[in-house]
Amino acid sequence: MFKVPDHQVAGHRASQGVLGPLIDDSGRFYKPLQSDERGSNEVVFYTQFSSNKEIPNHIRKFFSVYYDTQLIEASDGSGLLPHLVLEDITSTRTNPSIMDVKIGSRTWYPQASEDYITKCLMKDRQTTSLPLGFRISGLQIYGSEQSGYWKPDKKRVLGFTAEDVRVVLRKFVSSNSSDDFGTEPDCAFAAAVYGGSTGILAQLLKLKAWFEDQTIYHFYSCSVLMVYEKEPILNGKSPSAAVKLVDFAHVLDGQGVIDHNFLGGLCSLIKFISEILKDQPHDLTKDNSGSEIACANDCNKI
Numbered sequence: 001m002f003k004v005p006d007h008q009v010a011g012h013r014a015s016q017g018v019l020g021p022l023i024d025d026s027g028r029f030y031k032p033l034q035s036d037e038r039g040s041n042e043v044v045f046y047t048q049f050s051s052n053k054e055i056p057n058h059i060r061k062f063f064s065v066y067y068d069t070q071l072i073e074a075s076d077g078s079g080l081l082p083h084l085v086l087e088d089i090t091s092t093r094t095n096p097s098i099m100d101v102k103i104g105s106r107t108w109y110p111q112a113s114e115d116y117i118t119k120c121l122m123k124d125r126q127t128t129s130l131p132l133g134f135r136i137s138g139l140q141i142y143g144s145e146q147s148g149y150w151k152p153d154k155k156r157v158l159g160f161t162a163e164d165v166r167v168v169l170r171k172f173v174s175s176n177s178s179d180d181f182g183t184e185p186d187c188a189f190a191a192a193v194y195g196g197s198t199g200i201l202a203q204l205l206k207l208k209a210w211f212e213d214q215t216i217y218h219f220y221s222c223s224v225l226m227v228y229e230k231e232p233i234l235n236g237k238s239p240s241a242a243v244k245l246v247d248f249a250h251v252l253d254g255q256g257v258i259d260h261n262f263l264g265g266l267c268s269l270i271k272f273i274s275e276i277l278k279d280q281p282h283d284l285t286k287d288n289s290g291s292e293i294a295c296a297n298d299c300n301k302i
């Protein structure tokens, strides 16, 4: 039985007569192939990536498992349509807080049409992509059973300024984030979610170390998805914080050159998150001995 995902925060959404992803009860996410080359590009990427022996295992876990394509009834009622069958990143979490961060100051690739470049450039200029090297594309933050989620609409999110981004990254790990911008975020969950040897910062640093070296792919308009659960933290358990990459409709051959557009945006996001941890009563970018929790040149330590 297919249904519309409860926890999608960005991208094309399924609704009455509109094409978008679906999920099932077995933990799979079905993304419809877009009719132009974007759909086939993403299939080519997942197929090639799945069998690429050059991808280290500690990097493979940043990507959803790819199961193949499957013909299923499209959400817009247009009939059978091929869908990418992926691991549903949210299926094992009850009340996930999720943020989709589109990485890169430039979301267009050099070979794109002039019209496409103009459209993307306009969005990159109007959002924080140009000044920060990334933009928040969508998010939901779980508050409590009473307050539910804070899930600002797309227009609001795309209007975030650099200062808004700073605040939202703090709200994401706060216990008082269920309203709009009225309250100063308390960052109560920063240590559990962003910090530590398995937290989001450590994961982003692992990813960064790979991007400093890999010249296989250039990821345009690709997002980092940050996901965690608040309730386990309150019960002294791990928030299962995860970093995943999504959206590979515009991945190009790296042709032996590093992906400086993605790497730059990733470094910028890392800096924002590091600063939140540094602002905590004990500098959480350091362990008990005072060493950095993660070192870009020695990523296997974390």
Ligand SMILES: O=P(O)(O)O[C@@H]1[C@@H](OP(=O)(O)O)[C@H](OP(=O)(O)O)[C@H](O)[C@H](OP(=O)(O)O)[C@H]1OP(=O)(O)O
Residues within 6 Å of the ligand: 010, 011, 012, 038, 100, 102, 123, 137, 158, 221, 223, 247, 249
């Ligand atoms: O349709 P829009 O204007 O909402 O743009 C989509 C983007 O939404 P945005 O406004 O940037 O949040 C959307 O971005 P998100 O996934 O929401 O970050 C995609 O970039 C999408 O393009 P593609 O399927 O990756 O080629 C974009 O779709 P296309 O317009 O390229 O079909």
Ligand SMILES: Nc1ncnc2c1ncn2[C@@H]1O[C@H](COP(=O)(O)OP(=O)(O)O)[C@@H](O)[C@H]1O
Residues within 6 Å of the ligand: 007, 008, 009, 010, 011, 012, 013, 021, 029, 031, 064, 086, 087, 088, 089, 090, 100, 138, 223, 225, 246, 247, 248, 249
């Ligand atoms: N494998 C996945 N599991 C769960 N949610 C996903 C997965 N892939 C994407 N999503 C959700 O769908 C949104 C849009 O995905 P994306 O691949 O960027 O679609 P689009 O090409 O329409 O922009 C993401 O922000 C996320 O909320």
